[in-house]
Amino acid sequence: MLLNALLIIVGIVLVLKGADLLTKGGADLARRMNVPELVVGLTIVAAGTSAPELFVSLVSALKGTPDLAVGNVVGSNIMNTLVIVGVTAMVAPMAISRQTVFKDMPFTVGASALLMVVALDGVHSLSLWGNTISRLDGVLLLLGFAAFMYYTFSMARKGEAEAVATKQPVSAWLCVVLMLVGLAMLVAGSELFVQSASSLAAALGVSESVIGLTIVAGGTSLPELATSIVAARKGQSAMAIGNVIGSNVFNILLILGLTATVCPMQIGGITMVDMAMMVVSVVVLWFFSYTKLTVARWEGAVLTAAYLAYLGWLLYNV
16 A cells, blocks of 8 residues: 555656656747647647557557546546646636637547447447447547548648747757657656556455546546646646647547557446546537637636536446
8 A cells, every 4th residue: 555655656756747848848849840839739749648548548458458448548538628627727727729729629529429429339328338349440530530630730831831930949859858758757657656546446446447437547647737737837828738639639539549440349337428528528628718719717617626526426326
């Protein structure tokens, strides 16, 4: 118990420091290459902070625990939208660009709805028990990811053409090194957190689906939380919101798409309530962003409170 607690603390420290290095490297690289910070958040930073989800989901599916894999992604996306955006907005209100509201967020809503569709398999109740995310479903998700990447890099080329070059003292190689070191610390810290927290939860007799939706999702979402808070405090709200949007899309389209293609996943303890919460949370964030193009502190508090209510519902139904 004491060792697991110490490892959890070490994991959190590694995640926080790694997030700082990844954000600094990503922001400096974006300025040097004249790429919009939003694009870096949607791609490089999002891919880096989604690495723990990819590792956990693939290993879980291959080890025959698909509930942990699906619950990890669904829980991570709910946490990204409600907790990460909510807490970040309470720390520093987030300015949202019109492009994010009208072009980027619809991708997240669409990806969330697509996951619900491929998980249904003609279900007639709130339980998805026995349904399968097949290889065909995985390929469909990967095609959606390819479309997202095409759109993002098209936007990057447009931003590069319109950008005005600025001289930066930090070399591109140093930016890459900072990002790689930060990413390594994020992955290592998240792995420590997940393994230790999961051991404690398993000892208490909590189901794999609940562990995936809560503790594992929380641990693998630590990079997004730390990165977004650090970015927002540095005035880089575009990177912060881009990180969340990009991570949600990566989690569903790339991680579950790749995992299902490698190893089809049969769903057990994940319910339609969990799936619906994932979709509704993104829609609510989209609505908050649309109003005044800002996620204010009170809206952040509402998002966070919604997650606490959902967490309470999960624990009540354990």
